[in-house]
Amino acid sequence: MRSALLALVCFVLVAPAAAAARPPGFNFADLAEDRTTALAVRTVDGEIVRLETTRPTAGELVIAGRRTGLAWRGTPIAAYRLGHGGLLIHDWYDGTYRLWRWDGHRLVALGQGTLLQAVGLGRVILQDPRIGGVTRTALLDVDPATGRLRALWRARTAPCWVHAVAPTATGLRAVVERAGSFSVVTLAPGRPPAEIAAAEIAADLGAFRPAPGIDRARGDRLLVVAPAPAGLREGQPYEVPAGILDLATGRVRRLGAARGGWTEGTAIGHPTVCLSWVRAAAVPAAAPCNLVIEETERLLP
DSSP: OHHHHHHTOOOOSSOOOOOOOOOTTOOOBOSSOOOSSOEEEEOTTSOEEETTTOOOSSEEEEETTEEEEEEEOSOOEEEEEBTTSSEEEEETTTOEEEEEETTTTEEEEEEEOEEEEETTTEEEEEEOTTTSSOSSOEEEEEOTTTSSEEEEEEOSSSSOEEEEEEEOSSSEEEEEEETTEEEEEEEEEOSSTTSEEEEEEEEBOTTOEEOSSSOOEETTEEEEEOOOOTTOOTTOOOEEEEEEEETTTTEEEEEEEEEOEEOSSSSSOOEEOOEEEEOGGGOOSSOSSEEEETTTOOBOO
16 A cells, blocks of 8 residues: 555656646645644653654644644654645555644544645645545545535546646646546536536547656646656666647647656666756756746757
8 A cells, every 4th residue: 555655656856836826616735734833742651742853653643732632653744734724634654634623623534545736736635546445536625615525526437547637727637547548637616616517538648648746737738758768777878758748639749858867765776757847037057857948848958
């Protein structure tokens, strides 16, 4: 379970752009962790210890000085503010997430899953059969009226994988894979607004896949890359084709060749390609990542 969860988490190597206003009608968590609310643990001796300074093996989770009754095991845990109030408490080890409600100072168990990240959108809750507890993939937020999970979209068939999410003016789009075929699902408030309307179109990605990272979407444009060539020796230089998936049409247009790299800090290096957007006025002198200029869609060498 742990390895499946970690396999879903991607990080980008360049600073993301400033977040735009989120689409209305949804209740997603912030991208950044909430550092203003004190998370602590009450040890068996009654000592209150901030989580920023230690990782005790046992104790009761304390939020903003309030005891929660939750036994904390010392696993990685994070808190994210929700758009309509409250905190989403996420245990990165087993994918458990809970809602801290300020109105009643209580912790509500929500389920298991992971969090998909997108600039301008926040963290979208993803339920995935690879993590456990569900049979079908689903995208969710926290219903501000009930404080419970709300299914925004649920796959009709299994297996089904969500590779990326991106904001629109009124909602979000998700890039979905089923049996090797891709599609783009568009979600927006329906009628009444509490209902979520979904529309889906086929996406012809060919050999491309969504680029890793959280800053890969600009409007209807999602950065994509091809897999690394087979038979590479560790550390060997290589390039892969890069492109842009038009989320409105489901078609890819090629950009050129992107430099590939290798993972660091792992026992064995694995091929990896970093690709990110950048504004023309903010191109750095040197970057650890392949950059695409927003205004011109030029791939920088």
